[in-house]
Amino acid sequence: MLFNSIDFAIFLPIVFILYWFVTKKSLQLQNILLIIASYIFYGWWDWCFLSLIAFSSFVDYLIGIQLSKTEATEKRKLLLLTSILVNIGFLGFFKYFNFFAENFASAFTLLGGNFEASRLDIILPVGISFYTFQTLSYSIDVYNKKLEPTSDIISFFAFVSFFPQLVAGPIERATNLLPQFYIKRKFQYHKAVDGMRQILWGLFKKIVIADNCAELANEIFNNYSDHSSASLALGAIFFTFQIYGDFSGYSDIAIGTARLFGFNLMQNFSFPYFSRDIAEFWRRWHISLSTWFRDYLYIPLGGSKGRIWMKVKNTFIIFIVSGFWHGANWKFVVWGALNALYFLPLLLTNKNRKNLNTVAVGKWLPSFRELLSMSITFMLTVFAWIFFRAENLNHAFEYLLNLFSNPETFFILKSYSPHKLIILILCVFILIEWVGRNDKYALEKLGFRRNKKFRYLLYYMLMFSIFWFGGKSQEFIYFQF
Amino acid sequence: MVGNHKNSFIFSFKKMKKFILNLLIFLFILFIYMGLNVLVNFIIWKNQKPPLKEATTIIAGDSHPMTSLNPKLLYNTINISQGAEPYVLTYWKLKEILMLNKIDTLILGFAPHNISEFNDKKFLNKFYSNEMFKRSYFIGEFIETNNLIEFDKKELINVFIRNTCLFPKLNHINYLGNYDSINESNLSNLHSDVKRHYYDKNIKLGVSKISVKYLNRIIQICNKNNIEILLISNPVHLNYYKKIPKMIIKEYDNLKKEFANKKIFVFDRTDFFYDDSLYANSDHLNYNGSIIFTKQFKKAKNDF
Numbered sequence: 035m036l037f038n039s040i041d042f043a044i045f046l047p048i049v050f051i052l053y054w055f056v057t058k059k060s061l062q063l064q065n066i067l068l069i070i071a072s073y074i075f076y077g078w079w080d081w082c083f084l085s086l087i088a089f090s091s092f093v094d095y096l097i098g099i100q101l102s103k104t105e106a107t108e109k110r111k112l113l114l115l116t117s118i119l120v121n122i123g124f125l126g127f128f129k130y131f132n133f134f135a136e137n138f139a140s141a142f143t144l145l146g147g148n149f150e151a152s153r154l155d156i157i158l159p160v161g162i163s164f165y166t167f168q169t170l171s172y173s174i175d176v177y178n179k180k181l182e183p184t185s186d187i188i189s190f191f192a193f194v195s196f197f198p199q200l201v202a203g204p205i206e207r208a209t210n211l212l213p214q215f216y217i218k219r220k221f222q223y224h225k226a227v228d229g230m231r232q233i234l235w236g237l238f239k240k241i242v243i244a245d246n247c248a249e250l251a252n253e254i255f256n257n258y259s260d261h262s263s264a265s266l267a268l269g270a271i272f273f274t275f276q277i278y279g280d281f282s283g284y285s286d287i288a289i290g291t292a293r294l295f296g297f298n299l300m301q302n303f304s305f306p307y308f309s310r311d312i313a314e315f316w317r318r319w320h321i322s323l324s325t326w327f328r329d330y331l332y333i334p335l336g337g338s339k340g341r342i343w344m345k346v347k348n349t350f351i352i353f354i355v356s357g358f359w360h361g362a363n364w365k366f367v368v369w370g371a372l373n374a375l376y377f378l379p380l381l382l383t384n385k386n387r388k389n390l391n392t393v394a395v396g397k398w399l400p401s402f403r404e405l406l407s408m409s410i411t412f413m414l415t416v417f418a419w420i421f422f423r424a425e426n427l428n429h430a431f432e433y434l435l436n437l438f439s440n441p442e443t444f445f446i447l448k449s450y451s452p453h454k455l456i457i458l459i460l461c462v463f464i465l466i467e468w469v470g471r472n473d474k475y476a477l478e479k480l481g482f483r484r485n486k487k488f489r490y491l492l493y494y495m496l497m498f499s500i501f502w503f504g505g506k507s508q509e510f511i512y513f514q515f
Numbered sequence: 516m517v518g519n520h521k522n523s524f525i526f527s528f529k530k531m532k533k534f535i536l537n538l539l540i541f542l543f544i545l546f547i548y549m550g551l552n553v554l555v556n557f558i559i560w561k562n563q564k565p566p567l568k569e570a571t572t573i574i575a576g577d578s579h580p581m582t583s584l585n586p587k588l589l590y591n592t593i594n595i596s597q598g599a600e601p602y603v604l605t606y607w608k609l610k611e612i613l614m615l616n617k618i619d620t621l622i623l624g625f626a627p628h629n630i631s632e633f634n635d636k637k638f639l640n641k642f643y644s645n646e647m648f649k650r651s652y653f654i655g656e657f658i659e660t661n662n663l664i665e666f667d668k669k670e671l672i673n674v675f676i677r678n679t680c681l682f683p684k685l686n687h688i689n690y691l692g693n694y695d696s697i698n699e700s701n702l703s704n705l706h707s708d709v710k711r712h713y714y715d716k717n718i719k720l721g722v723s724k725i726s727v728k729y730l731n732r733i734i735q736i737c738n739k740n741n742i743e744i745l746l747i748s749n750p751v752h753l754n755y756y757k758k759i760p761k762m763i764i765k766e767y768d769n770l771k772k773e774f775a776n777k778k779i780f781v782f783d784r785t786d787f788f789y790d791d792s793l794y795a796n797s798d799h800l801n802y803n804g805s806i807i808f809t810k811q812f813k814k815a816k817n818d819f
Contacts, residue, residue: 040669054531223530230538490541497545501676 035078072197083159091194094169098183117173121166133362161201172208189215198291204302204322219296229293236286241504243279247272264449266437310407312376313386369421549680556679560687576624583749597692601634602729625746628712632720638666648674650690696802697795705797709758755797
């Protein structure tokens with residue numbers, strides 16, 4: 035079920051009413067309702083893959099129980115290994131089998147052998163990369179004794195399948211989300227209103243920003259040889275805003291929906307395009323995944339401790355694995371490696387934690403230096419997104435060749451005029467984001483700072499622009515991961 | 516303890532009531548506003564008359580009649596053709612026009628691609644549907660034709676909301692096109708045009724039963740209103756013609772015979788190839804080509 039669909043607009047109020055009116059008196063009943071609702075939500079795509087979620091949840095639940103019963107290191111390691119094998123095994127099979135088979139065959143052929151790769155006709159289950167990482171974090175935290183394993187199977191199943199964040203995150207940590215299923219949720223008016231506001235802002239980002247940018251980015255990327263350099267640069271910028279609007283919009287809707295049910299999910303985006311360097315960008319982009327890799331991969335590998343080569347190695351590992359997580363394609367590996375290259379100079383000169391606060395705190399405008407750093411970071415990001423968006427590496431390189439083939443067109447204003455409406459919308463969007471950059475999402479403080487009439491007017495304007503400027507509906511990008 | 520729990524429950528319930536009430540008020544205002552706009556737009560549309568400029572002959576169809584027949588060379592004629600128009604939409608247009616206007620002749624585009632199955636996806640395909648709905652959100656008989664024509668309901672709702680719910684719009688007649696004169700000549704589009712008209716993902720398309728059905732309905736409505744119907748097809752390039760699937764040509768010839776028996780004038784010049792310089796592209800005529808074709812049509816009509 036898509037968040038921006040009529041199906042969801044019917045589904046959400048039904049679940050909301052059942053949750054707060056029918057099952058309110060029993061925590062167990064509320065959790066059971068959430069499981070049923072989540073399985074319906076997921077099953078709307080494909081019922082077959084529900085068994086996968088159920089199996090993954092059951093295995094990790096059992097492993098948690100077993101981990102609580104034993105102190106023997108070997109046995110505990112074996113249990114953790116089982117959880118990793120099951121979860122990564124599913125992910126590896128559904129997502130990476132064909133990629134490895136084909137690349138193995140190619141490598142074998144290069145060495146003079148004759149090997150035919152057998153391709154399996156596999157459908158990638160929606161959201162598998164998200165929920166496997168979520169359950170895996172539970173097993174690892176229990177193994178590391180950072181979390182008490184749960185014996186409450188209903189809460190655990192509800193935690194793994196919680197529908198607002200099931201298919202595209204935020205990838206929640208068991209330490210944050212699981213305990214919320216143990217305690218009775220109380221309806222809080224301001225929390226619910228805030229949730230609705232965040233949903234509205236998320237829908238605006240998805241339908242107005244992402245869908246409109248997607249139409250143009252798709253056209254330009256698919257027919258790159260027919261476009262001037264200026265147009266190709268715009269294509270890359272449109273994709274930059276598409277992926278941000280799409281993914282952060284999804285996260286906003288997910289977090290807002292969870293708030294309607296009394297849950298707090300972690301912040302997944304924090305105005306990443308206002309970052310002053312790449313390290314700051316990665317602290318603000320897809321925070322739930324970046325911190326997952328930091329805690330469960332980077333730090334266990336040694337992090338930024340040790341000699342230079344160790345830092346270099348760990349940085350490349352984390353960025354390449356993060357790139358590969360997005361899909362079984364070399365283009366994602368290159369995208370990850372490129373980000374590692376951007377990040378390394380900062381790490382090696384100890385400047386990676388220079389910009390920890392929000393840019394231009396307490397000021398209306400950034401300084402010239404801040405503006406310059408933001409612009410450079412933004413351009414580096416746009417450049418890397420070309421690899422992410424392209425169909426494959428060949429496509430990315432050809433796009434780049436065309437992009438720099440007649441750079442004089444960058445300075446011809448006429449090149450941009452066919453897209454002036456969307457450029458204007460993007461400027462307004464950036465302005466709103468800039469004003470709200472100190473908050474969790476751009477409109478968060480609206481309820482405190484402005485009176486009711488102004489708020490309502492703004493909500494109506496947002497709804498009006500969703501209807502008026504809404505682009506052709508596109509599927510959420512991160513569903514394919 | 517029990518008392519506290521009860522109080523907290525009542526408090527929470529009151530908050531919930533306030534939340535739902537505010538949400539309903541918010542949505543109610545929105546729906547009232549949108550509903551009023553629909554009403555106003557409907558009234559505007561109902562009071563609009565298609566501006567046919569006193570013409571008694573109309574040229575209708577898709578981009579082929581749009582580029583091949585110059586109405587200035589014909590008496591009291593207006594060209595209302597629009598690109599990619601399927602017969603279903605022509606039928607709805609005609610019904611709407613005839614409610615408020617009197618015409619005596621309809622010149623309708625009738626070429627092999629008009630009966631290809633690619634027309635059946637015009638209300639479903641992302642590439643076309645938005646434009647088709649823009650032309651037909653008030654005149655389309657979507658409910659009646661629900662089982663016959665597949666259409667993208669979500670896109671139809673989007674287009675309807677955008678055009679009727681947000682503010683009063685002064686013009687809702689988006690279904691009148693015009694003659695389009697093209698001065699260029701570029702034959703490089705041959706493969707893409709053939710693919711678009713007769714193939715779907717490299718699979719050959721068949722004859723569209725829906726298009727044939729609606730072509731017959733157009734003829735019926737013309738007969739009922741004493742309108743003379745003339746069917747035309749402009750010359751296409753030889754290389755394009757050679758790639759039209761045999762099945763389509765066969766059905767096209769059968770229909771031509773059927774119409775000839777009904778004494779309908781069919782001016783088919785599909786395989787009367789012109790000089791390359793007279794084509795805008797492989798299946799459309801340019802300005803010079805349209806002048807020649809219009810004159811030929813006029814002569815043939817007078818001889819008929």
